[in-house]
Amino acid sequence: MSLLRMDNVLIVVDDLEAATAFFVELGMELEGEASVQARWVDRVVGLDDVRQNVAMMRTWMAMAGSS
Numbered sequence: 001m002s003l004l005r006m007d008n009v010l011i012v013v014d015d016l017e018a019a020t021a022f023f024v025e026l027g028m029e030l031e032g033e034a035s036v037q038a039r040w041v042d043r044v045v046g047l048d049d050v051r052q053n054v055a056m057m058r059t060w061m062a063m064a065g066s067s
Contacts, residue, residue, distance in 0.1 A: 005059055020055045031056040 013019040020030055037051040 016053050016055055020057070023057050028057040028059055031058045 011019065024030065033056070034054050035052070036054055041050045041052070042048055
């Protein structure tokens, strides 16, 4: 069984590397990683001085150009 589709899901984890490996094991591919820190991030999440590391994952359907 493989994951067919997942749209815009935010999951907060303690170990980004382990979480990324977990989703790769489900059949997703790492599209990119970034560190984010800005006032707009604070406004979006409703907290002050937010610093976060983000991993963007995509399903095999997205990789094939399907949705």
